[in-house]
Amino acid sequence: MTLLELLQLMRKHLKLMIILPVACALVAAAVSYTMLPNTYTASTSMYVLAKQTANNSDNGVNYSNLNASQMLANDVSTLLKSDRIASDTAKDLHLDSLKGYSTKVTSETTSRVITLEVTGADPNTAATISNEMASNVSKVAQEVMDVQSVNVIDEATAPTAPSGPNRPMYVAVAFLAGLFIAIAIVVVSDMLNTKVRNADEIEELLGLPVIGRMPAIKGGK
Template sequence: MTLLELLQLIQKHLKLVVITPLACAFLAAAVSFGFLPDTYTATTSMYVLAKGENAQGSVSNSDLAASQMITNDVASLIKSDRVLKDTATALNMNSLVDYDITVKSETTTRVLSVSVEGEDAQSTAIIANGLAKNVSSVAQEVMSIQSINVIDEAATPEQPSGPNRPMYVLVAFLAGLFLAVAIVVLRDMMNTKVRGADDVEELLNVPVIGRIPTMKGGE
């Protein structure tokens, strides 16, 4: 099928091609604005100070590469069951399963950032700061960590971070457009009726040598 034929098909079924993506976009908007709650994200950043280093972070007993490996271990430790349970217990919570916890650790620095996403803005900040406090205690106990110093404490977010409702609507619109075009093409491929001289030539593999025009009034 050529592009011109596709455009002709779309023009022929223009109503379907227009209504389907609009309906999908409207449905996505109704769901995202009517049923998806706002979520908030609070972030805290920390600096990992290994044993043998002073408060300014100068290296004495271990090189920078080893310190960065320790930082990566701390990043994994933050999401361990022990740290999560200790933080929940300290905050008088049953668990933290309702919150999405993300830990970022760059390979060229010993700075960690912990982001907590949830439906309650104040709780996200409290949990983020609680994780930073508890991971410091656990890391000093089980690893070669002198301390984990908080650089920026998590503040209560004032604006929601999600969901990205405009993106959902746009994706639904594009998906509806793709679906409509696919339906049009599929219906055309399944239509086996002879619709013109070109179809006759293709089916019989013989050229058309004449055409009989349609006469009005049976003449």
């Protein structure tokens, strides 16, 4: 089937091509706006500072501190995702767990700055968890790593606008899915109709039944 034939087929079934995608989009909109709660993201940025050696010169201290801290930033990022930080944070905040709140840690290899994002249904709790995790990771990093401190640059504040769900994207995806389904329906339907027509033409031409079809019973005396 060529593209032109497909377009002609879609035009022939224009009602289906319009109604099905719109119906899918409306269902997605109804579900996303009525059943999916808003989520909020609070972020805390931190700066990793490595321990300095007393016998280094000023320039040597700065250079070694820069390189060491850049390497330690990745380790601290991994530590932020550990069960220990999650359990300590939940305990400090008198929560059973951090279930319902997801975390995302961003750290580039050329930077000593780490960004922690906490996403959940309550904006105040998300901000509190983010700040508490930053405090706990600083304590644990000083205990188990060669880290002088993990200093907070910007504390998390309760977000005023939701970060999700991305409802317009859901509606757009549902619309496209409905469009593809409609195209599949008309293409398959056309293929089946074509097959039936061809079978009828062969039977009429040869005067014989096509395999899989019952022979026609002609009445007569």
